[in-house]
Amino acid sequence: MNIAANPVVQADETVYLKDYQKPTYLVDSVHLDIQIFEDYTIVNTVMSMQRQTEGPLVLLGRDLELKQIKINDHVLSSAQYQHNEEQLVILDCPDLFTLETSVHIHPETNTMLEGLYKAGDLFVTQNEPEGFRKITFYPDRPDVLSVFTTRVEADKKYPILLANGNLLEKGELNATRHYAIWQDPTKKPAYLFACVVGDLAVLKDHYVTSEGRRVALEIYAIEKDIPKCHIAMEALKHSMRWDEEHYGLPYDLDNYMIVAVSQFNMGAMENKGLNIFNTSCVLADEEYTTDAAIMRVQSVIAHEYFHNWTGNRITCRDWFQLCLKEGLTVFRDQSFSEDLQSAAVQRIDDVSVLKSHQFPEDAGPLSHPPRPDHFVEINNFYTATVYEKGAEINRMMATLLGKTKYRLGTDEYFRRHDGQAVTVEDWVNALSAGSGVDLSAFLRWYNQPGTPTLHVTEHYDAAEKTYRLTFKQSLKENAKYPDLKAVPIPVAVALFDATTGEQYTLHSNDLFKNHVQDGMYLFDQDEASIVFSDIEQAPVVSLLRNFSAPVHLIFDDSDESLAFLIQHETNGFNQWQATQTLLERILLNNHPAQHYIDALKHTLPNLVNKDPLLASRLLDVPSESYLASRIDQDYLPEKMKAVRDQLIYTIAHDMGAFWKETYQALDPAQQSEFSQAMGERALKNIMLSYMAAQKDKDVFDLAFAQFSDSKNMSERLGALKILVWHDAPQAKDALHAFYVRFKDEPLALDQWFMIQAAHPKLNEAELKALIAHPDYDLGTPNRIRAVSGGLNSRPVNAWSFGVQHFIHLAQYLDEKNPIIGSRLLQALSRWYTLAEPKRSEVLQQLKDVQPSIRSKNVSETLSSMLKA
Ligand code: TRP
Ligand code: ZN
Numbered sequence: 001m002n003i004a005a006n007p008v009v010q011a012d013e014t015v016y017l018k019d020y021q022k023p024t025y026l027v028d029s030v031h032l033d034i035q036i037f038e039d040y041t042i043v044n045t046v047m048s049m050q051r052q053t054e055g056p057l058v059l060l061g062r063d064l065e066l067k068q069i070k071i072n073d074h075v076l077s078s079a080q081y082q083h084n085e086e087q088l089v090i091l092d093c094p095d096l097f098t099l100e101t102s103v104h105i106h107p108e109t110n111t112m113l114e115g116l117y118k119a120g121d122l123f124v125t126q127n128e129p130e131g132f133r134k135i136t137f138y139p140d141r142p143d144v145l146s147v148f149t150t151r152v153e154a155d156k157k158y159p160i161l162l163a164n165g166n167l168l169e170k171g172e173l174n175a176t177r178h179y180a181i182w183q184d185p186t187k188k189p190a191y192l193f194a195c196v197v198g199d200l201a202v203l204k205d206h207y208v209t210s211e212g213r214r215v216a217l218e219i220y221a222i223e224k225d226i227p228k229c230h231i232a233m234e235a236l237k238h239s240m241r242w243d244e245e246h247y248g249l250p251y252d253l254d255n256y257m258i259v260a261v262s263q264f265n266m267g268a269m270e271n272k273g274l275n276i277f278n279t280s281c282v283l284a285d286e287e288y289t290t291d292a293a294i295m296r297v298q299s300v301i302a303h304e305y306f307h308n309w310t311g312n313r314i315t316c317r318d319w320f321q322l323c324l325k326e327g328l329t330v331f332r333d334q335s336f337s338e339d340l341q342s343a344a345v346q347r348i349d350d351v352s353v354l355k356s357h358q359f360p361e362d363a364g365p366l367s368h369p370p371r372p373d374h375f376v377e378i379n380n381f382y383t384a385t386v387y388e389k390g391a392e393i394n395r396m397m398a399t400l401l402g403k404t405k406y407r408l409g410t411d412e413y414f415r416r417h418d419g420q421a422v423t424v425e426d427w428v429n430a431l432s433a434g435s436g437v438d439l440s441a442f443l444r445w446y447n448q449p450g451t452p453t454l455h456v457t458e459h460y461d462a463a464e465k466t467y468r469l470t471f472k473q474s475l476k477e478n479a480k481y482p483d484l485k486a487v488p489i490p491v492a493v494a495l496f497d498a499t500t501g502e503q504y505t506l507h508s509n510d511l512f513k514n515h516v517q518d519g520m521y522l523f524d525q526d527e528a529s530i531v532f533s534d535i536e537q538a539p540v541v542s543l544l545r546n547f548s549a550p551v552h553l554i555f556d557d558s559d560e561s562l563a564f565l566i567q568h569e570t571n572g573f574n575q576w577q578a579t580q581t582l583l584e585r586i587l588l589n590n591h592p593a594q595h596y597i598d599a600l601k602h603t604l605p606n607l608v609n610k611d612p613l614l615a616s617r618l619l620d621v622p623s624e625s626y627l628a629s630r631i632d633q634d635y636l637p638e639k640m641k642a643v644r645d646q647l648i649y650t651i652a653h654d655m656g657a658f659w660k661e662t663y664q665a666l667d668p669a670q671q672s673e674f675s676q677a678m679g680e681r682a683l684k685n686i687m688l689s690y691m692a693a694q695k696d697k698d699v700f701d702l703a704f705a706q707f708s709d710s711k712n713m714s715e716r717l718g719a720l721k722i723l724v725w726h727d728a729p730q731a732k733d734a735l736h737a738f739y740v741r742f743k744d745e746p747l748a749l750d751q752w753f754m755i756q757a758a759h760p761k762l763n764e765a766e767l768k769a770l771i772a773h774p775d776y777d778l779g780t781p782n783r784i785r786a787v788s789g790g791l792n793s794r795p796v797n798a799w800s801f802g803v804q805h806f807i808h809l810a811q812y813l814d815e816k817n818p819i820i821g822s823r824l825l826q827a828l829s830r831w832y833t834l835a836e837p838k839r840s841e842v843l844q845q846l847k848d849v850q851p852s853i854r855s856k857n858v859s860e861t862l863s864s865m866l867k868a
Contacts, residue, residue: 014858016322017373022617023139024055025093027146032136034116036107036123036154036197041116043322044102045136047146051095059088059137060130065104066137088137101137108136111779111816119263122198124276127697129319129378132190142316143421145187153179154197160220162257163195164188164272184272186252187419189315194271196220198260203229207237209250215240219282221260228772231284232258235298238303242336247410248307258282258301262746263780266382267818268300270307277304280747280782288748291678293715295349298340303333309414317421318379322368323446324424326382327390329400334391341675345574345613348362351547351573354618355394358384358550360629362451364829365868367478368860371446377856379819385449385811393445393548396490397428399548400512400522402437441488441524448484450476454491454523456555460538466496467539470529473551488524492545493531494571501568504539508532518545540564542578545571546754559585559595566599572614575603579618587627587643599655608662612679619686621648624795634835637795641760652693659694663687668715678714685718692726700728707734717751724755749775750786757790764801767791771805779821792827803828803842807849810858818855825861832868 028048031774035042049057066083071093073709084090110117115134116125125131133140150163156178157586161170165184172178182195201223207215217236219229236256243249257274258814261368264278275330281300283289289297310332311325338346342533361367368381370390375381398406417426432439455472471491475484494517495504503517510530512520521530540561544553565578585591607615627640652659666684684706691699700723707719720738723731731817735752742748756762756770770776770787777783792798798806806827813821831842846866853859 013376013379014374015515017318017371020318022053023058023141023144024051024053025049025057025139025144027139027144029149030138031149031151032193033151034135034153036158038155039106039108040104041107042104043136043404044103045100045138047099047138049093049097049099051093055288057090057093057099058139059090059101060086060133060140061088061103061137062086062133063105064134064137067102067104068100069102069137070098070100073100087624103136105135112819113263113265113781113817114819116195119261121158122196122200122261123154124196124198124259125194125266125271125547126276127193127271128269129193129322130191132193135193138190140190141318142189142191142790143318145189145315145419145421145740147183147185147187148193149181149183150193150195151179151181151191152195152197153177156390158197158199160196160198160200162220162259162274163272164193165771166254170549177286184253186272186313188272188312189421192270192272192312192315194269194274194276196276200259201226204364205233205257207240207251209240210244211250213251213254215251215253216255217259218255218286218563219258221279221283223258225279225283228283228285228288229260231294232282232297232301238298238340239302239336242302242339243306243309243332246335247309247332247407247414251308252313256305258304262782265781265817267362268304269612270304270311272312275304278782280702280750283747286651286712288742288745289713290717290751291681293713295337295341295678296797299333299337299531302336303329304439306332306336313419314414314417315421318421318822319375319381320371320373321423322378322381323386323390323393324422324427325598326387327370327392328394328427330387330391331394334395341678342572342613344576345617345675346690347546347573348389348576348614348617350388351577354384354388354547354550356623356626356629359451359552360830361385362389362449363629363632365832365864365866366826366829367449369447369449369481373447376860379857380822380860389550390446395430395440396445396488396549397439397442399492399546400439400490400520401431401437405435405437409433409437444485444487447481448487449478449481450477450484452487452489452551454489454544454549454551454553455847456543456553456556458557458833460535460540462537465533465535466530467532467535467541468528469493469532469541471523472527473523486524486526488522489549489551491521491523491543493519494542494545494569494574495520495535495539496542496568497536498538498540498562501564503570504532504535506532507534520548525574529751533748540568540573542569542571544574544577546573547577559591563595563599566596566618567602572611575614576617576620579620580622582688583622583647584627584630586647587622587640588630593647593650593654600651600655601658604658608666608683610712612666612683613675614679616679616682616686619683621651623793625793628677628795628830628833633832635830635833635836637799641796647688651691655690658692659687659690660698663691663702668712681712681714681718684715685721688718688722692722700726700730703728704730704734708737713748713751717755721755725758725760727761743775746780746782750782753783754790757787758793760794760796762791762794762797767797767801767805778816781817784809784820784824788827798827799834799838799842807845810862811849814853814855814858818857822857822861825858825865827863829865831865 028050031046033044067418069634106114107118107123114126114131152161161180163182165182168183169181200220203219203226205217209332253273259276260279260282262279267281268277284294284297293844306329310328336351409431413430416430428439452472459468504521562578562582569575582596586593668677668680688703703722706715710716720734723734791802810821810825
């Protein structure tokens with residue numbers, strides 16, 4: 001068939017939200033028969049099709065060897081359909097018919113980790129967003145929901161045969177082959193289809209829902225990783241309870257399975273009843289993984305579980321609505337994690353991610369609204385903006401509504417849309433209708449790109465005893481989105497008595513509630529002001545408490561006020577925010593360091609025992625990468641590093657014996673609470689790094705002892721970093737010992753690679769040696785990310801020999817794994833901020849690679865980057 005003449009294939013590869021059309025056919029049910037052989041796999045599909053609108057039947061399919069198509073048992077000749085690289089179109093179909101297709105596919109050579117692929121000895125699927133079309137011809141779009149029955153057949157050397165739903169039948173074909181038949185009773189889009197074939201061990205448990213349903217819980221992993229699955233299992237049960245209590249949402253199937261895979265593009269995938277997880281997001285054990293990784297496992301388990309309602313039962317109409325499921329689910333997992341540990345520290349960590357990833361993304365050439373209105377490759381839109389900014393929008397609405405009204409709103413959403421594929425508008429409408437509060441203005445947040453800037457000025461009137469705050473908002477112009485409007489910004493505010501440090505009771509009719517301590521003001525115009533009365537003397541104000549809106553705050557308060565807030569703010573998040581604002585002024589605008597150091601001296605001695613985790617965060621010095629994201633031109637990585645090193649040196653010396661004394665006083669092993677122990681471990685590692693900055697003569701012995709004596713991975717790695725990054729005499733031995741101990745533990749080995757790639761004085765030859773190491777593996781995204789991430793955390797290196805590293809990777813992965821290639825290339829997206837001559841050099845390198853790029857993923861990213 002002549003492909004170019006096919007009217008259904010578009011020449012322009014850009015897809016637009018405004019062009020959305022309903023699918024011409026729905027699929028009432030689908031039966032898949034997947035027969036796995038060593039060098040190919042047969043997929044036979046039977047679908048009951050039902051016409052919904054006029055037009056041809058469009059089935060999507062990629063890299064499929066088509067063997068046969070039948071309609072109602074009649075084999076079609078090639079003249080009866082049109083087939084190209086992307087789709088199969090059948091022009092005249094009845095309104096109701098059975099379609100059968102047979103294809104061959106090649107999971108054993110699939111390196112893209114999309115569709116059905118072989119990871120080591122395991123066959124697994126990844127179908128979100130558009131992977132199912134690599135398994136069979138199908139209307140692979142989220143607004144086509146169907147009941148799936150799956151037969152999986154394979155050699156008996158693969159004892160585990162899994163698919164979504166309930167096991168109907170299991171049996172043997174002959175001496176070597178066996179099969180299983182699964183049926184998922186709930187209608188779902190194809191991106192939630194999953195199957196797994198391999199040899200795995202399993203951890204079993206169960207959970208009884210609020211409705212009395214007994215759910216079998218199973219986590220599958222390789223045998224030796226099973227002991228590392230208990231934390232995930234506990235987190236799963238906890239998530240199930242949490243969703244019942246906070247959203248009234250129980251689980252709906254009789255089983256819930258999780259499979260751990262080491263070759264996986266992202267964190268995890270919420271396939272209905274059969275989640276597939278990157279091992280990094282399910283294996284958790286103090287001996288093998290860090291505290292941060294343990295926290296991440298719990299939040300990702302919750303995230304994928306929460307998708308069962310926000311994503312699976314209510315799904316997206318089209319991929320432009322991705323943030324409908326992701327933004328809401330991230331907000332839900334963040335709320336869960338806030339209940340799990342210190343809420344303030346969880347918020348600090350979530351905002352850190354937002355500020356260090358989403359803000360820069362939104363300030364650069366890849367900026368897009370949380371709900372974009374066009375894309376070339378949807379895989380490029382699994383971004384910090386869709387996930388993290390999407391979560392912030394939901395948080396703002398939830399904060400404004402308060403617990404009770406928010407719950408009325410979410411109840412209405414689940415009541416209206418269960419079983420449907422919906423849009424962001426449907427969500428905001430249901431939330432408004434249920435709560436009785438019109439939230440439609442928040443749609444602007446979904447549709448506009450860029451981080452708004454909130455300018456605040458203050459005025460105290462001593463005669464009237466009034467205090468006025470004036471707000472202005474602005475958005476950076478964006479050629480693609482010309483008519484930007486003011487967004488609703490919830491501003492949480494507190495006032496403090498500058499002498500006593502006491503919090504004022506607020507008297508202002510402009511607030512949601514009057515005569516309270518914690519005020520909430522909704523600023524939804526271009527400019528407005530609010531007045532507080534009965535203020536006895538000029539107060540210290542704390543704005544955007546808990547980061548009540550994802551904006552850049554410009555407020556010309558004094559360094560003294562920030563130091564005051566570090567000491568007196570009762571909101572832990574804003575205590576931390578004050579340290580960060582102050583440190584940014586010190587590092588970027590040459591302010592003196594003394595206010596920060598004095599505030600630490602007042603605050604830390606008590607806090608290290610009371611709340612070691614928060615104390616550790618107050619010692620965060622913004623990273624070089626974050627600081628770089630705040631510089632828009634003439635960025636000099638070496639200069640930035642020197643300024644930051646100098647500050648650390650100053651803090652280290654000014655605090656004298658504090659570091660060593662605290663290091664010796666802390667004993668995490670004595671703490672029974674995990675978060676207390678985690679806080680003490682974090683602090684001890686920071687203490688070591690300041691002692692190293694002081695050139696304390698004992699620091700390497702202390703670090704080596706910690707490294708050798710501890711069985712805890714956070715302690716081990718913290719000490720190893722000190723030794724390696726400061727070129728201690730023990731560094732080589734420690735690295736070797738770590739390798740010998742953990743060479744068969746891929747997640748620990750990732751850390752070993754990361755630490756070396758993140759050496760501050762790494763050179764090109766050392767980087768080459770690292771990626772020539774036999775354990776370096778371009779087929780495992782975790783391993784690539786370990787090295788690239790380590791390198792990227794040192795901008796001086798990343799912007800010298802690192803540039804070629806990222807370009808080569810993108811070029812290599814362009815063919816092998818374009819999803820990851822495109823992501824890694826983004827490390828260079830801020831090339832245009834560099835000072836000359838580097839700026840032109842990197843630009844030239846990017847331009848040179850452009851003609852060789854084939855994938856939509858990498859080419860869309862590269863061409864956006866070059867438009868900067
Ligand atoms: N829906 C997944 C999540 O957020 C995201 C995801 C997992 C994904 N694997 C993917 C997205 C592969 C794109 C490609 O939980
Ligand atoms: Zn998700």
